[in-house]
Amino acid sequence: MLYAILCYHDEDFVGSWTKEQDADVMKKLAVVQDKLTKQGRLGPVARLLPTTAATTLRKDDPPLVLDGPYAETKEQLLGFYLVDCKNLDEAVDVARDLGAANPGGAYEIRPVGVFNPGSVTP
Amino acid sequence: MTDTAWIDAALTSARPQAVGALLRYFRNLDAAEEAYQNACLRALKTWPQNGPPRDPASWLIMVGRNAGIDEVRRHRKQEALPEDEAISDLDDAEAEIAERLDGSHYRDDILRLLFICCHPDLPATQQIALALRIVSGLTVKQIARAFLVSEAAMEQRITRAKARVAEAKVPFETPGAVERSERLASVAAMIYLIFNEGYSASGDTAEIRSPLCEEAIRLSRLLLRLFQSEAEIMGLTALLLLQHARSAARFDADGAVILLEDQDRALWNKALIAEGLALIDKAMRHRRSGPYQVQAAISALHARAEKPEDTDWTQIDLLYGALEIMQPSPVVTLNRAVAVSKVRGPQAALDMIEPLASRLSNYFHYFGVRGAFLMQLGRNEEARVAFDRAIALANTSAEAAHIRMHLDRLMRDSKPAAAKAVK
Numbered sequence A: 001m002l003y004a005i006l007c008y009h010d011e012d013f014v015g016s017w018t019k020e021q022d023a024d025v026m027k028k029l030a031v032v033q034d035k036l037t038k039q040g041r042l043g044p045v046a047r048l049l050p051t052t053a054a055t056t057l058r059k060d061d062p063p064l065v066l067d068g069p070y071a072e073t074k075e076q077l078l079g080f081y082l083v084d085c086k087n088l089d090e091a092v093d094v095a096r097d098l099g100a101a102n103p104g105g106a107y108e109i110r111p112v113g114v115f116n117p118g119s120v121t122p
Numbered sequence B: 001m002t003d004t005a006w007i008d009a010a011l012t013s014a015r016p017q018a019v020g021a022l023l024r025y026f027r028n029l030d031a032a033e034e035a036y037q038n039a040c041l042r043a044l045k046t047w048p049q050n051g052p053p054r055d056p057a058s059w060l061i062m063v064g065r066n067a068g069i070d071e072v073r074r075h076r077k078q079e080a081l082p083e084d085e086a087i088s089d090l091d092d093a094e095a096e097i098a099e100r101l102d103g104s105h106y107r108d109d110i111l112r113l114l115f116i117c118c119h120p121d122l123p124a125t126q127q128i129a130l131a132l133r134i135v136s137g138l139t140v141k142q143i144a145r146a147f148l149v150s151e152a153a154m155e156q157r158i159t160r161a162k163a164r165v166a167e168a169k170v171p172f173e174t175p176g177a178v179e180r181s182e183r184l185a186s187v188a189a190m191i192y193l194i195f196n197e198g199y200s201a202s203g204d205t206a207e208i209r210s211p212l213c214e215e216a217i218r219l220s221r222l223l224l225r226l227f228q229s230e231a232e233i234m235g236l237t238a239l240l241l242l243q244h245a246r247s248a249a250r251f252d253a254d255g256a257v258i259l260l261e262d263q264d265r266a267l268w269n270k271a272l273i274a275e276g277l278a279l280i281d282k283a284m285r286h287r288r289s290g291p292y293q294v295q296a297a298i299s300a301l302h303a304r305a306e307k308p309e310d311t312d313w314t315q316i317d318l319l320y321g322a323l324e325i326m327q328p329s330p331v332v333t334l335n336r337a338v339a340v341s342k343v344r345g346p347q348a349a350l351d352m353i354e355p356l357a358s359r360l361s362n363y364f365h366y367f368g369v370r371g372a373f374l375m376q377l378g379r380n381e382e383a384r385v386a387f388d389r390a391i392a393l394a395n396t397s398a399e400a401a402h403i404r405m406h407l408d409r410l411m412r413d414s415k416p417a418a419a420k421a422v423k
Helices: A011-015 A019-038 A088-101 B003-026 B031-050 B054-075 B092-100 B103-119 B124-134 B140-146 B153-168 B175-200 B208-226 B233-244 B270-284 B291-303 B313-326 B330-344 B345-355 B364-376 B380-393 B397-412
Strands: A001-008 A041-045 A057-058 A064-067 A076-084 A106-111
Touching: A001 A011, A001 A088, A011 A076, A011 B003, A019 A041, A019 A088, A019 B330, A076 A088, A088 A106, B003 B031, B003 B054, B003 B103, B031 B054, B031 B140, B031 B153, B103 B124, B103 B153, B103 B175, B103 B208, B124 B140, B124 B153, B124 B175, B124 B208, B140 B175, B140 B208, B175 B208, B175 B233, B208 B233, B233 B270, B233 B291, B270 B291, B291 B313, B313 B330, B330 B345, B330 B364, B345 B364, B364 B380, B364 B397, B380 B397
Parallel strands: none
Antiparallel strands: A001 A076, A001 A106, A041 A076, A057 A064
16 A cells, blocks of 8 residues: 655754755665665655745635645645555554654655556656 | 754754744843843753753743743743743643743744844844844854954954844834834845855855855745745745855856856756745735845746756846836846847947946946956957956955956957857
């Protein structure tokens, strides 16, 4: 089963990392990702631009375009992974590995219902 | 990340909100700073043992307020507060208390803190120094290094700035809509100044000063998070990101300036460009144009051009035209002339800048640009005179070196440079 691992963290805090700290975290995360890639279990991975770049469309009638992320929260959705796992335990293990590389914040683990791999190559 | 690195990042990110709230309680910059410092010392002692608090800013505000409260207790009656020990690090009660204390204040707290630093009584250099010290929490040593002055001189500059701010009596009531928007505009201008202080570095100092650019971007993003629908703050943030994206390509190995059209565009930072373009896109939807948005839009056109010859100079000319109306200045006209030279040729551009001569008679870039237009027209002798004047007015060794390169080229090409004229 495919699991989405949604990454939440305090954006102010992540934004206060020095370039070296940021690079260090990314390097540690890459180790976990490499392992998953070798096992053929890693789907798309995305790091989102800051929520200041976000726009929200409320599907009212007529639809309402609002600046900023969907919810004003202490921690924000900053990125996601899609990982193939046999069961929830495995997905939690992957999240634990990622969490060891990048402590703080939270991962929301969500089983994927429909997945279309798409065709974009950035 | 190590514990210490984690704590550093947490303290840095919590600082504007915490100092801003403490300033509202104590109504005195020194008292607020001291209370914050005390809270930080406490954090360094207890966080590694007890684990990080869920909400570092609230923790620092609570502890800082308790630490500073004895000082003011004699003067004012205060609401009784729980002891530090009663504030459990991972207890939700802590956030609740902080919520009650702060509630909706934090936006205005941070804005007030920034606004105090850019009080109109303060000269620009003092504004920047004060903001970097108070809001960003850089040490006097770090700021002195970035400004290339001695620590003692910087210490004095900041002390003077604080004294002036104390006399200025900034109101502590929640600001009204008009006042808030005025504050926002001053703060935006100050953030732009911080950025320019870092950006105008020459090649040999760029490394030392680029943290100023990064700090300006951090503050600008912070401001935009507080005021999510302000098109000009989107424009400001976009402008800083798009400019800073080029930093790795701006100087050669010897520290000499590389002009935009000669830069290796592969060195431009694509993530910063993507964020800048996203923000300017967002801003344009508001149809409330302003100088930062227009400048960001100009920067965006450069960023979007994969090769220099792909640059949409016609559009850039139009945007500078809009900027001239919003913010008339000879420097804007000078910049527009560069676009005009690409669209309508060097003669039209030269005609455009002739009337600026008296107002820009001490401006390095005026003579650099004038020399370049004259050179393109094959008027080498006049070009040489303009370049000589530019060298005499150069602010950095990199600027002088760049002009000298033009002069060398003139010396080499004894024949008219008409062949080099822009298509």
